[in-house]
Structures are given as structure tokens and as C-alpha cells.
Amino acid sequence: MTDVALSRFLEMIAATEVEEISCSECFDLLSRHVDLEIAGYGIDSQWARLQQHLHQCGVCRDEYETLKDLVRLDSDGRSVVPDPFS
């Protein structure tokens, strides 16, 4: 076993809350919070619950980070990928 995996295991246990949102609830919150984060708005209770889920769930975290990068590129006016229709 690697120490990295053990640390990850302990971190997951340490960061466990009695109430956590599900992956579906996380998906519902993604777009609002990506836009808020990019706009630099503050943290609310919903934000904390989302971050807690993302901390525990690698697949949801991947989706959040990908969406955030994509929207940030869009808002910077940079083309994400060549327009397939151009």
C-alpha cells in the first residue's frame, strides 16, 4: 500500500460529515456555483455542502473542475476548441 492511499483514506474519514449531499444534488448545484466562483462571489452554506461533496467524490470533482475551466475559457473570450461548424 502506498502512503498516498493511506493518507487519502484517512482524509476521507476525517472530512466525513453526518449529512452529505448526493451526486445528483451535487450535479444540480454545479452550474450555479461554477458561475458564482468565476464571478468571485462569496461562500454560502450551499457552497460548503457542495465543496464537502467534491472533496469526497472524485468523479463529481472532475466534472466540476472541467466545467469551471471550460466556462472560464469562455468568459475570457478564448476559443475552447475549434468550432465544429465553422
Next chain:
Amino acid sequence: MKARTNAEWLSALNGSGEPQNVALADLRGYLLRAATYALRRQGHVGSAGTNPLAEDSAQEALSALLQHLHEFRGDSRFTTWAYKFAVHAALVGARRERWSLRRLDSILRGPDLTERLVAGTAIDPQRLALQGEMIAALREAVDTQLTTRQRQALTAIVFDEVPLDELARHWGSNRNALYKLLHDARRKLKAYLASRDLDVRAMLEVFERTDRANQRKEFP
């Protein structure tokens, strides 16, 4: 593609005729762009030109989005809301492709969680002994608190880095149910360790400080 406000997107998509067709074509363009970006970000390389997985993901995302269109609350930009369907479809598809060649059965038949919890690597004998005590407590927690399925899930996801949705699919379950199973397992472990007066953050510190100390010794 024409830039639209949220209201204009909803009006066009819920409308009919040419404006609706144009909005649908534009939306599909956004989704394809998002799916392609998500796959490239993962290092997923399609064949030259278009990526079939991106095309499939965009189509799947469009279908899911239209089914949920009435749920759009307007608390984000419409395009951000739309993108998340494409990102989700693309990343699920990429994981499925990547893990289709791996034998999840053999991973799940591998060493049990308690066997994966082995003594630390501290050089200092006192710290090594402390780590040994902590590992013993963790093993006891796993042995006495968790079901077989919870142990398998934690081993696969934490130690073998199997994606949650792939394990859920393998078991004929879904992401929410598997997340709940893991959450229940983490809660039981945390409560058990607390009942033994063991603080998990302090345990983490013991192992992480050891890592840093060993690195300094190995790379002065």
C-alpha cells in the same frame, strides 16, 4: 452562433419552427464543443477530425438536457447549465472506455481492505510504533464496523482508484447509492475511532509528518 440571454434560449427552445431549429442546432454546437473540451482535458484522443465519443456525448447531453429543460431555474448562465450535461456525458463515456479493458472482478477479488492497511514507513522507532497502533485501530474499525460490500468499495475506490460510477455500473447500482454506501462506511469508521479517543486528523498528521521526514532523509 448567436449569443442569447437565458430568456431567449428558453423562448426559442420551447417555441417551434425555424427559431427552435436554429436554437437546437446552436445548442448542439455548444454541447459538442464542451464534450470535445472535456475529453481533450482528460487526454482522450479521438481519430483525426471529429471524436466519435464527443459526438455521442453531445447527442446524449442534448437528449438529457431537453428532458430537464423545465428544471432550469435561471440561477446560472444557460450555457453553463447546458455545458454540465455535456461534460458529464463525456467524462462518464471516457471512464467507461478506459475501464472497459480493466477486469474489475479481479480487482475486487484482490487483497481485502485490512490487508491493504499495513504499517507505516517511519524511520524513527517511536513513530513507527505509533503508526503500528493506529493501523491496528483502523483494521479493528474496518473488521468490526463495515460490511463486505463497504470494504470492497473502499478498497476499489481509495486504493485501486476505480471511478465511483464504474464500480456502480459493475455492480448494477448507481452513483447515488454507491456514494451513500461509502458515506455510511466513513461515518461508521469515524465514529468508531472517536469512541477509541482517536482523532483522525491527528492520525493523518502522524503519517504525513513521517513522509516529510523520510523525504528529507532520502533527499538531503
